[in-house]
Amino acid sequence: MSASAFQAPRGTRDVLPDAQGHKRFVELAASRAAAAFGYERIDTPTFEDAGLFVRGVGETTDIVEKETYTFKDRGGDLLSLRPEGTAPVCRSYLQHGMRNRAQPVRLHYICPMFRYDRPQAGRYRELSQFGVEIIGDADPAVDAEVIELGWGLLRDLGLSGMALLLNSIGDPACRPRYVAALREYYEARADAIAHDECRRRLKSNPLRLLDCKEASCRALIQSAPSSIEHLCAECSAHWNELLACLDQLRIPYRLDSRLVRGLDYYTRTVFEITPPGAGSQGTILAGGRYDGLIEQIGGSPTPGIGFAAGVERIILNLQEQKIPAPADAGTKVLLAHLGPDAKKFALVLGSDLRSRGVPAILAPAGRSLKAQLRYASSVSATHAVIIGEREIESGTLVLRDLAHSRQQNLSRRDLIASLASPVMQGQPQ
RNA sequence: GUGAGCGUGGCCAAGUUUGGUUAAGGCGCCAGGUUGUGGCCCUGGAGAUCGAGGGUUCGAAUCCCUUCGCUCACCCCA
Incomplete structure (x- = not known):
């Protein structure tokens, strides 16, 4: 730095x-x-x-x-x-x-x-x-x-x-009566007040004498009159x-x-x-x-x-006390894409997913699929959608469940429906 | 306002006492481990003018001075 x-x-x-x-x-x-x-x-x-x-x-x-x-x-x-x-x-x-x-x-x-x-x-x-x-x-x-x-x-x-x-x-x-009593108590023991700060407090703000942490004041505080009694x-x-x-x-x-x-x-x-x-x-x-x-x-x-x-x-x-914050449980989808056409496809798919309430992240462009999935793990995505030329041609996308290492081929419509389904949306707020 | 401790890559740090070739290591990051598949593992790479300025010295992260910053405690408060 x-x-x-x-x-x-x-x-x-x-x-x-x-x-x-x-x-x-x-x-x-x-x-x-x-x-x-x-x-x-x-x-x-x-x-x-x-x-x-x-x-x-x-x-x-x-x-x-x-x-x-x-x-x-x-x-x-x-x-x-x-x-x-x-x-x-x-x-x-x-x-x-x-x-x-x-x-x-x-x-x-x-x-x-x-x-x-x-x-x-x-x-x-x-x-x-x-x-x-x-x-x-x-x-x-x-x-x-x-x-x-x-x-x-x-x-x-x-x-x-x-x-x-x-x-x-x-x-x-x-309170004035109590403060007076307190002041009287301390004045009677003025030479016992070793703490300079407290000598001042006696004049300016006697109440504060009571929460002094100084060891020498503790004994005095111990037997000082209490406000409750007054x-x-x-x-x-x-x-x-x-x-x-x-x-x-x-x-x-x-x-x-x-x-x-x-x-x-x-x-x-x-x-x-x-x-x-x-x-x-x-x-x-x-x-x-x-x-x-x-x-x-x-x-x-x-x-x-x-x-x-x-x-x-x-x-x-x-x-x-080692109390962890509750982890958020919702789905988070990473859109992996291979090639310029796939990138455009992913862009629009992401937009559609988000409008259905599914958080979606576009993978960094120009990286290998391996690197894109690694990225998915590091941003703790729950799912990855894999979009390559094959998928665009066939109209079938790969939806990979990252937590369970399972994947299935789905049409674009089924994929969105599946990710947007209530069971996927664990988020309370 | 008072006192103490500490400042080495994004983070954690070894080295400072006994100055000496390219400043360890770990995490993280990036890339590879064959042809489109993560988390583990392996390999490689990028990244530090050692908080800053000055001084001593042939030579300083290491010694001296100054300064800035951070942390903790007192005080006060949530």
């Missing part, structure tokens, strides 16, 4: 044909899961007004502060490549007056996100997320529904050993009902009082799903309730909850 050659930009990558199987597998399972719960698809623009993320996600969050791709366009507008999906969906909800639809509104998306991070295993600058949002319903049953959707998706993909972590961080009514009556009722719902659904969860998440818009329920050997890049699906977000970006108070799942991380885990 010479230095002058272009490369995919840092943190991005090409998904080559061989890797498409897993990607399609995940995307398909995701849209099926969404459909099963009645979440309709929405696509929002790749870039948005930069202010949307500052207002929505929070200006002191790392995502907005240092990971966003922000630029001025030629007209002078300040835009950001979308770093996450919730704020754009809420913006769209507002812009299109979706509160005039039957509430709640259920939406899902699957599209690329952009974050200026240093790349690493399971972390890319361009990543694909599958996400769902349900807007307009504050009932805890809806929290449980969203969790069930995500949990079920991973289960249906065949992933095992997943852990659901759950917490409630309260709402504007009770929930107001409403939040507490919400929380208890959510747990009851999850119990009803038999979804196992683990309470984690350190789970606070890095986006400012969360209220009440927050959750994460992590795989067995969860490293630092472990979280593959995470979300929470954001009852204040829509108001924050200019709407009237509207509750919402959702999650986002990292497609690349899911694929990584599929590979780790």
Whole structure:
């Protein structure tokens, strides 16, 4: 690879044909899961007004502060490549007056996100997320529904050993009291805070003290007051009902009082799903309730909850757990041809086959039959049609079943009928 | 933003410590193995200025400097 050659930009990558199987597998399972719960698809623009993320996600969050791709366009507008999906969906909800639809509104998306991070295993600058949002319903049953959707998706993909972590961080009514309690706790032990970063957090964002991974902070976190104990009556009722719902659904969860998440818009329920050997890049699906977000970006108070799942991380885990993508089972025909007349014949036959729904590939011209059939194997064709002068003269073509090494002579019409027959078309989609 | 490791044909790589004739090998690709039949096997072929630039030397993939890139970890997050 010479230095002058272009490369995919840092943190991005090409998904080559061989890797498409897993990607399609995940995307398909995701849209099926969404459909099963009645979440309709929405696509929002790749870039948005930069202010949307500052207002929505929070200006002191790392995502907005240092990971966003922000630029001025030629007209002078300040835009950001979308770093996450919730704020754009809420913006769209507002812009299109979706509160005039039957509430709640259920939406899902699957599209690329952009974050200026240093790349690493399971972390890319361009990543694909599958996400769902349900807007307009504050009932805890809806929290449980969203969790069930995500949990079920991973289960249906065949992933095992997943852990659901759950917490409630309260709402504007009770969180300030909790934050105060937390701050009090830490201030009383100020000299025990060895970690510089956490000394800052104490002032700027005390909640984040809780998910510090520093060893010296662990002991402090261990006995820090938990948000659950400080929930107001409403939040507490919400929380208890959510747990009851999850119990009803038999979804196992683990309470984690350190789970606070890095986006400012969360209220009440927050959750994460992590795989067995969860490293630092472990979280593959995470979300929470954001009852204040829509108001924050200019709407009237509207509750919402959702999650986002990292497609690349899911694929990584599929590979780790040795779960193969389902192979596509359909027919694929290679048209081998010998001589200029046969080539023309093959061209038209291919066209006819495709119009009957049979994928057909023209063999590379000018090669021996042997080489053309070798090519058929390497592109994993299931059948080959052999067209030579003999066939054109007699009007009988050779249809070779490559998997079973059998062949038969058929008229052009019978051959097309045979390949286009339903038993040949194993493709579900 | 911080730290560590690594850059040899499309891919995986030996060789780098102990500088020395045409830079191993495997995969893949192309072609042949008789006259129109694949996947296995055999044979042959194409393909690398050893990431880039500079330096040391009679001579460097191998030593020195600079630079770029990649990977992993911290941080953060999906």
